[in-house]
Amino acid sequence: MALRDEEQRQLAEIERRLAEDDPRLAQRLSRLRPFALSSTALAVAALLVCFVVGLAVVAIGTEIGSLPVGIVGAIVGVGLPTLLIWRLWLRRLR
Structure with a gap:
């Protein structure tokens, strides 16, 4: 199920804030495999x-x-x- 443009923008903003607040956690989360x-x-x-x-x-x-x-x-x-x-x-x- 695809995300709407607004949802994709919000998700990108959350990811950006996470990377700024806790870069180590963001790096670990980026390596996760579903x-x-x-x-x-x-x-x-x-x-x-x-x-x-x-x-x-x-x-x-x-x-x-x-x-x-x-x-x-x-x-x-x-x-x-x-x-x-x-x-x-x-x-x-x-």
């Missing part, structure tokens, strides 16, 4: 996938008796999630 998963949901999904895949690789490495495969599984299952959490934590500190 109908998209939040970054938190994507991070949790990535953590779960890494953990499950790593656990499966460790199980396969144990089954075939291969130490290198087990080590790779541990890195994928524990190392990657740790790096992801660390990166997200550092990003929030900024």
Whole structure:
């Protein structure tokens, strides 16, 4: 549904005032994507996938008796999630 000219003008004025009053908030709002998963949901999904895949690789490495495969599984299952959490934590500190 399209906005009328007056409504578009009012919306542009509100956006302009917001950018003047709180530029940081305006910048964060401009990066929002409608109908998209939040970054938190994507991070949790990535953590779960890494953990499950790593656990499966460790199980396969144990089954075939291969130490290198087990080590790779541990890195994928524990190392990657740790790096992801660390990166997200550092990003929030900024």
